[in-house]
Amino acid sequence: MAGSFDRFWISSTKEDVMAFSRRNFLKYAAMSAGGTLLAETPFLSARAREKAEGGNVRYVPTTCEMCFWKCGVIAKVVGGEVVKLEGNPLHPQSRGRLCARGQAGIGLLYDKDRLKVPMIRTGPRGENRYKQASWDEALGYVADKLKGVEDKYGPEAVALFAHGSPGTYFNNVVRGMGSANVAYPSFAQCLGAREVAWELTYGQGPNSTCERVDLANSRVIVLFGTHLGENMHNSQTQEFAEAVGRGAKIISVDPRYSTAASKASMWLPIKPGTDLALLLTWINIIISEGWYDKEYVEKYTTGFEELKKEVKSYTPAWAAQETDLPMRQIVESVRDLGRYAPNVMLHPGRHFSWHGNDVQRGRAMAIVNALLGTWGRPGGIWLPPKVNLAGFSENPEHPKANKDAVVFGDYPFAGGEGLTQVLRETTIKGDPYPIKAWIVAGTNLIKTMPKPDLTRRAIDNLDLLVAVDVMPTDTVMMADVILPEATYLERHDGLFTITTREAGIALRQPAVAPMYQSKPAWWIGSELCKKMGLEQYAVKDTWEGRMRRQAKKWGIGFDELADTGYVAIPGSAAPYITATNQPVFKTPSKKIELVSSELEEEDFDVIPKYEPIEQPKKGEYRLLYGRSPVHTFTRTVNNQWLWELKKENEVWLNKKEADRIGVKNGEIVRLENQDRVVSEPVRVRATERIRRDCVFMIHGFGQHSPAMSRAYNRGADDQKLITRYKVDPICGSTGMRVNFVKIIKEA
Amino acid sequence: MPKYAMVIDQSRCVGCMACVVACKRENHVPPEQYRTRVLEMVNGEFPRLKSEMRSELCNHCDHAPCVTVCPTGASHKEDDGTVQIDRRKCVGCKACIAACPYNARYINEEHGYADKCSFCQHRLRAGKKPACVATCIGQSRIFGDIDDPNSEVSRMLRDNSYRVLKKAAGTRPNVYYINQFPKKS
Numbered sequence: 052m053a054g055s056f057d058r059f060w061i062s063s064t065k066e067d068v069m070a071f072s073r074r075n076f077l078k079y080a081a082m083s084a085g086g087t088l089l090a091e092t093p094f095l096s097a098r099a100r101e102k103a104e105g106g107n108v109r110y111v112p113t114t115c116e117m118c119f120w121k122c123g124v125i126a127k128v129v130g131g132e133v134v135k136l137e138g139n140p141l142h143p144q145s146r147g148r149l150c151a152r153g154q155a156g157i158g159l160l161y162d163k164d165r166l167k168v169p170m171i172r173t174g175p176r177g178e179n180r181y182k183q184a185s186w187d188e189a190l191g192y193v194a195d196k197l198k199g200v201e202d203k204y205g206p207e208a209v210a211l212f213a214h215g216s217p218g219t220y221f222n223n224v225v226r227g228m229g230s231a232n233v234a235y236p237s238f239a240q241c242l243g244a245r246e247v248a249w250e251l252t253y254g255q256g257p258n259s260t261c262e263r264v265d266l267a268n269s270r271v272i273v274l275f276g277t278h279l280g281e282n283m284h285n286s287q288t289q290e291f292a293e294a295v296g297r298g299a300k301i302i303s304v305d306p307r308y309s310t311a312a313s314k315a316s317m318w319l320p321i322k323p324g325t326d327l328a329l330l331l332t333w334i335n336i337i338i339s340e341g342w343y344d345k346e347y348v349e350k351y352t353t354g355f356e357e358l359k360k361e362v363k364s365y366t367p368a369w370a371a372q373e374t375d376l377p378m379r380q381i382v383e384s385v386r387d388l389g390r391y392a393p394n395v396m397l398h399p400g401r402h403f404s405w406h407g408n409d410v411q412r413g414r415a416m417a418i419v420n421a422l423l424g425t426w427g428r429p430g431g432i433w434l435p436p437k438v439n440l441a442g443f444s445e446n447p448e449h450p451k452a453n454k455d456a457v458v459f460g461d462y463p464f465a466g467g468e469g470l471t472q473v474l475r476e477t478t479i480k481g482d483p484y485p486i487k488a489w490i491v492a493g494t495n496l497i498k499t500m501p502k503p504d505l506t507r508r509a510i511d512n513l514d515l516l517v518a519v520d521v522m523p524t525d526t527v528m529m530a531d532v533i534l535p536e537a538t539y540l541e542r543h544d545g546l547f548t549i550t551t552r553e554a555g556i557a558l559r560q561p562a563v564a565p566m567y568q569s570k571p572a573w574w575i576g577s578e579l580c581k582k583m584g585l586e587q588y589a590v591k592d593t594w595e596g597r598m599r600r601q602a603k604k605w606g607i608g609f610d611e612l613a614d615t616g617y618v619a620i621p622g623s624a625a626p627y628i629t630a631t632n633q634p635v636f637k638t639p640s641k642k643i644e645l646v647s648s649e650l651e652e653e654d655f656d657v658i659p660k661y662e663p664i665e666q667p668k669k670g671e672y673r674l675l676y677g678r679s680p681v682h683t684f685t686r687t688v689n690n691q692w693l694w695e696l697k698k699e700n701e702v703w704l705n706k707k708e709a710d711r712i713g714v715k716n717g718e719i720v721r722l723e724n725q726d727r728v729v730s731e732p733v734r735v736r737a738t739e740r741i742r743r744d745c746v747f748m749i750h751g752f753g754q755h756s757p758a759m760s761r762a763y764n765r766g767a768d769d770q771k772l773i774t775r776y777k778v779d780p781i782c783g784s785t786g787m788r789v790n791f792v793k794i795i796k797e798a
Numbered sequence: 799m800p801k802y803a804m805v806i807d808q809s810r811c812v813g814c815m816a817c818v819v820a821c822k823r824e825n826h827v828p829p830e831q832y833r834t835r836v837l838e839m840v841n842g843e844f845p846r847l848k849s850e851m852r853s854e855l856c857n858h859c860d861h862a863p864c865v866t867v868c869p870t871g872a873s874h875k876e877d878d879g880t881v882q883i884d885r886r887k888c889v890g891c892k893a894c895i896a897a898c899p900y901n902a903r904y905i906n907e908e909h910g911y912a913d914k915c916s917f918c919q920h921r922l923r924a925g926k927k928p929a930c931v932a933t934c935i936g937q938s939r940i941f942g943d944i945d946d947p948n949s950e951v952s953r954m955l956r957d958n959s960y961r962v963l964k965k966a967a968g969t970r971p972n973v974y975y976i977n978q979f980p981k982k983s
């Protein structure tokens with residue numbers, strides 16, 4: 052693996068890069084053939100492997116949904132039972148490997164607590180009294196109620212919240228009715244601000260299903276709060292480990308000594324909320340010490356002189372005071388970046404809704420990358436693959452929305468995924484119009500959105516709450532109608548366009564038939580369309596049939612795809628800038644906008660400006676939250692194999708703080724926030740691995756739904772403590788790291 | 799005949815636990831029991847910290863105390879260098895569990911026999927690598943024939959200084975550790 056660095060980072064021609072995936076593939080083959088007895092046949096296709104192994108074994112290549120990275124999976128099926136999941140070596144997101152969650156997908160499939168039959172609520176909301184219903188009855192009930200809401204309030208009173216694959220199919224119901232009120236928490240509660248920041252700067256985001264970070268070839272990697280390893284995204288973490296293994300410099304800027312920080316040559320334990328002070332100072336140093344890529348800046352960017360003037364006042368001495376970092380670290384880290392530029396990167400990050408000034412923080416990160424010329428450079432941010440697939444639809448266009456959607460609020464750069472919290476607020480206030488029905492597909496809103504009490508209040512205002520999900524989450528158990536979705540191992544989805552360095556096509560196909568009475572979301576959405584009189588939006592025959600027609604239109608052999616799980620689009624990879632492969636910036640100026648013309652138009656700061664944010668008072672700690680490698684939010688906490696490894700979260704508290712307030716490691720405490728909301732009991736992890744002014748929890752625990760028998764009442768719910776959020780004025784995302792907690796000892 | 803060994807590059811372990819779940823699924827390990835584990839050990843005082851990530855499993859020792867103490871011959875050393883348990887011969891006396899300095903064994907409560915990592919012997923026979931190695935996200939676990947000078951494990955041990963756990967116990971393990979701490983360039 053050591054040699055791969057030299058091989059790859061120098062090679063910036065298209066041909067060399069095209070060879071990348073082939074070479075990787077050969078590497079696998081060679082590695083397996085190396086040992087005398089370990090002559091493993093490389094995976095070529097499911098049928099070939101079945102034939103080679105014989106017997107009663109089936110292999111089904113499909114796409115994982117234990118998180119949203121879309122790894123290629125090969126399910127091993129024996130006698131109708133899925134017995135093993137392995138990474139698909141042909142798929143660039145998994146490269147033959149799966150993480151703990153991916154391996155544990157079987158635990159979701161065979162979870163005894165799964166939703167099994169459609170249910171209609173019979174008792175008061177939240178009291179868990181339901182009657183079983185047939186699909187016909189349940190969908191008929193939903194259709195009648197939706198029509199009732201439409202008749203009384205108009206179609207815009209019906210809203211959709213979704214995450215992952217199922218959302219696609221309910222869009223047709225909601226938009227087909229004439230409502231445009233659709234929102235995905237993945238924007239406002241996650242990476243929306245990042246996307247907007249990079250769109251404003253480069254005209255394009257860094258891609259969410261696979262950030263275009265060339266970790267494998269990078270010489271300096273800066274992580275702002277990004278805790279790769281704990282935040283487990285398969286191929287990205289593989290490349291991170293590879294970078295660590297060959298001695299790339301890792302610079303971790305994080306108030307917590309994360310696993311990634313433990314791999315770093317420099318850990319900058321920054322005071323939370325001051326990242327922009329560090330970034331602006333870095334920009335100043337990069338310019339004043341001449342580390343920037345002059346030719347690149349000249350050729351591809353606008354606004355350099357204005358930027359130079361603007362950042363002059365951000366000195367290292369000032370930044371040291373503001374960020375609580377040693378001045379030496381501030382200067383040395385950025386000089387390392389400069390020294391190895393352009394084969395360096397500031398990783399764009401992922402969950403980005405932190406403090407409410409997040410677009411500007413993202414802009415500063417994008418600007419540092421631009422000055423160092425990382426966009427389109429080996430070890431930096433690779434250029435998107437060249438792919439030109441025609442849109443595919445078998446349904447007519449949705450009608451024009453009856454009324455303008457509320458989901459963009461008053462935020463000029465709210466993205467296409469909409470703002471969940473605005474939809475919620477409108478539901479509570481009924482202004483500018485009432486919203487009376489929610490379809491919630493694959494997202495646990497109560498545990499996802501800040502101020503969960505408002506989510507409950509909004510739900511109380513509804514005439515209808517429909518939940519489509521696999522597990523009986525807290526949100527599902529508030530629903531009027533529960534529609535049990537088949538797991539990803541039991542259904543078709545796709546086709547998926549996978550854009551890594553190259554573009555390719557993948558699919559999801561069932562390893563086994565849906566268990567119990569669960570149904571794939573495409574079927575549920577389609578049947579609901581029929582019941583609503585929206586036949587034109589229903590699926591023609593089956594989703595597989597649709598996928599076959601889509602593949603045909605795209606000139607891809609469906610049977611080959613179904614056999615291998617992934618088909619690359621030849622000639623699509625063009626990751627690095629060359630004389631003939633020039634980057635395209637879809638900004639108004641067609642350049643990288645160091646000074647943003649779009650922000651100027653909307654009267655925002657055209658260059659990020661630092662403003663201090665509120666810091667905790669003495670005895671209070673800022674509440675930080677993050678990921679565990681074995682869990683995806685609340686989605687996996689009930690999974691047997693993952694639950695075993697992480698049953699509950701702890702609250703990380705600095706050891707000296709713990710000593711000061713007289714709390715022992717392992718002691719059970721509660722947290723009380725600034726609004727006097729008190730958490731569930733939670734164990735203290737007294738550790739040197741975190742600053743004294745903040746505490747950290749893994750998100751996703753503290754399930755209140757007793758129907759999740761393993762996860763029920765395990766650990767503490769961080770979301771409950773997030774009763775305050777700061778909205779980013781540019782894009783409307785909800786900064787959630789603005790809550791302060793005290794430690795309360797249990798009597 | 800090969801002699802199987804594992805090399806663990808600790809610097810490349812990201813603590814993701816993929817190996818642990820892969821092992822459990824592959825080998826039907828009972829709930830709450832493990833054949834392999836990953837430890838994260840952090841020393842020092844804020845902000846000067848040092849961290850070691852360590853995967854542990856049966857060391858398939860050349861001088862295996864579990865084999866010596868086993869009264870029935872259930873625990874035995876095979877020609878390929880691995881230590882295996884013949885379940886039919888095991889009486890569940892737990893002598894091996896007490897003898898193992900690595901805490902690598904457990905009693906399968908359901909069936910009563912002692913159990914532990916087999917280097918996925920059934921996979922080796924099918925020409926596959928152990929499940930933990932096959933899925934290791936960081937490619938931290940490397941597996942192969944230590945008697946073959948061209949194997950990746952032999953090369954890793956030639957190119958790196960390595961250690962074994964509890965060397966003083968005299969067990970002569972076949973699991974080797976390299977890069978205890980990440981290289982700080």
